[in-house]
Amino acid sequence: MSVFRTLVRRELSAFFQGPTGFIIIAAVLFLIGLGFVVVLTGLNGHATPMPVTQVFYGTYFFWLILLLIAPIITMRSFAMERASGTYESLMTAPVGDWEVVLSKFTGALVFYAILWVPLLVCSLVVRLYVGESAVLGPGPMFTSALGILLIGSLYMSMGCFASALTRNQAVAAVSSFAMGAALFFTGFFSYFTGDRSDLISQIARHVSLANHMESFSRGVIDLEATVFFISLTALFLYFTHKVVESRRWK
Amino acid sequence: METPMIEVQHLTKRYGQHVALDAVSFSVGRGEVVGFLGPNGAGKSTTMRILTTFMAATSGTVRVGGNCVFENPMRVRKRLGYMPENNPLPPDLRVGDFLRFRARLKSLANGEGAKRVDVVIGQCGIADVAGRFIGQLSRGYRQRVGMADALLAKPELIVLDEPTAGLDPNQVRSVRKLIRGLAGDHTVLISSHILSEIEMTCDRAVILHQGRLLASGALDVLMAKADTAVVSEVRAPLSDVKAWGEKLALGQVECVEQLDGYVRCRFANATSADAREKIFGSAQERGWLLRELTRQTPSLEDLFVNLTRGKEDGK
Numbered sequence: 001m002s003v004f005r006t007l008v009r010r011e012l013s014a015f016f017q018g019p020t021g022f023i024i025i026a027a028v029l030f031l032i033g034l035g036f037v038v039v040l041t042g043l044n045g046h047a048t049p050m051p052v053t054q055v056f057y058g059t060y061f062f063w064l065i066l067l068l069i070a071p072i073i074t075m076r077s078f079a080m081e082r083a084s085g086t087y088e089s090l091m092t093a094p095v096g097d098w099e100v101v102l103s104k105f106t107g108a109l110v111f112y113a114i115l116w117v118p119l120l121v122c123s124l125v126v127r128l129y130v131g132e133s134a135v136l137g138p139g140p141m142f143t144s145a146l147g148i149l150l151i152g153s154l155y156m157s158m159g160c161f162a163s164a165l166t167r168n169q170a171v172a173a174v175s176s177f178a179m180g181a182a183l184f185f186t187g188f189f190s191y192f193t194g195d196r197s198d199l200i201s202q203i204a205r206h207v208s209l210a211n212h213m214e215s216f217s218r219g220v221i222d223l224e225a226t227v228f229f230i231s232l233t234a235l236f237l238y239f240t241h242k243v244v245e246s247r248r249w250k
Numbered sequence: 251m252e253t254p255m256i257e258v259q260h261l262t263k264r265y266g267q268h269v270a271l272d273a274v275s276f277s278v279g280r281g282e283v284v285g286f287l288g289p290n291g292a293g294k295s296t297t298m299r300i301l302t303t304f305m306a307a308t309s310g311t312v313r314v315g316g317n318c319v320f321e322n323p324m325r326v327r328k329r330l331g332y333m334p335e336n337n338p339l340p341p342d343l344r345v346g347d348f349l350r351f352r353a354r355l356k357s358l359a360n361g362e363g364a365k366r367v368d369v370v371i372g373q374c375g376i377a378d379v380a381g382r383f384i385g386q387l388s389r390g391y392r393q394r395v396g397m398a399d400a401l402l403a404k405p406e407l408i409v410l411d412e413p414t415a416g417l418d419p420n421q422v423r424s425v426r427k428l429i430r431g432l433a434g435d436h437t438v439l440i441s442s443h444i445l446s447e448i449e450m451t452c453d454r455a456v457i458l459h460q461g462r463l464l465a466s467g468a469l470d471v472l473m474a475k476a477d478t479a480v481v482s483e484v485r486a487p488l489s490d491v492k493a494w495g496e497k498l499a500l501g502q503v504e505c506v507e508q509l510d511g512y513v514r515c516r517f518a519n520a521t522s523a524d525a526r527e528k529i530f531g532s533a534q535e536r537g538w539l540l541r542e543l544t545r546q547t548p549s550l551e552d553l554f555v556n557l558t559r560g561k562e563d564g565k
Contacts (some may be wrong), residue, residue, distance in 0.1 A: 002354065002357075003354065003355060003357060005357060006351065006354040010351055014340075016344065017342035017343070018342060054528055056546075084336025084338050084340070085334060085335075085336060086338045086339065086340055088304055088332075088334040088338065089332065089333075089334055089339075089399070090355075091303075091304055092302040092303055092304050092330065092332045092334075093327060093352070093355045093356055094327040094355070094357060095326055095327075096324070096354060140446070143295045171306060212279070217365055245306060247304070248303075248305065248306040248323075250322070
């Protein structure tokens, strides 16, 4: 356990040893701020039946941040260690393969979580002016945060998998972006297929990330979405572990 | 009998069609300092990577302290200090922080870890750079940081892949001294493609060539197999010197006339201990001036030539 903690701490500190972490934070801060302003001016002071967080998902900003930033967070995790060779000293220390995989994933997820703190601050600012309302109550706030964390863990595990496959960070970033974008756009099929009950439209509805996030932002913990995110995360972590392990049977 | 520290049997590693290691077997006893010798691409690093559980072999078994590296990698890693090829270190950490991080990875308890970090910092002479970023260090210091990491958990086995590569002569000397100091308490395996390097630090050598084991054994025994040529320069006419060289019967002689009236003779294979005395004595008898008499230490290439020739003859 203490080895795992040591590794997670190392992963996190790597973001802040150089400018990388701060640049990512600055970029995300800008996008969150911009998104929030767009949402607020769009509402133009009118009352809306939708929670503000849900409105925020409706804009491109949330997805832009998720799709673009996730690959950048995770691209270095394995690829950089393999390129610089420190992977060899890491994997010959008395550290298990699972510990390495889970620590890289956890480090990325914690950093991702830090990125969303400004959104919380934005919500509190609105609450300060609008006053206590059901829309910004603790319920929706909590489930929104949970949803952001769950979808983040899926994208982080996907990114770790892509990074484990290569020693080139750019290749890792591009392939994890491709996977993430593919998953995101598959969900768009549900707009075209509508409520039809054939297999394809059902699948489209079930993989639609936007649908899954919507229920979280309404203050509902959607069991189907939770299972969807957690099982896919586990699947990608399993793949990552297989890739890490593969050096021993290649 | 005590189990040897390293036991390698019929180790083979293939990368697709390419055979990197071909049925290599050798063993290393406890407390020995063994040199792993071979030109680039001989399979030294591959063997070390398999030995340190980083990679798996295609076939064959490797045991470290009785534990199979494939079935029991964790047990092997706990006894191991390894400095990989080119000594990769994270440039973004300070030396002290890096060593403390590695101590925790190697499951040293906090107090014990701090103590060991101090010890290895002293042992490797890096106290004055402990607060600096690894990325800013010179190559010599980085090498010593890598060695400090390898020594951290007091491992039974220390594996160093080309520890002196790219260092200047002063740095080479200090690294060599450090390695010699480890003998006895630790089993040390170092690799190099420079024969004299191994000669100065190791008791035994394992020689690899194109993925095959060429020879393994005590260094002086191996060295005896290499050509030891003696070179002398005498002042006399070329034809006289040629006749003299053949009469001495010390082996093949090559004579080359120099510009200033001296003749340079190379006695190949002059392995007998008194070859130089003989040459000196007989030159003196003839009243020839002798201005050079040197025994040439064999290079790795000479050793290879002889060892490969010996193998082919045997077949």
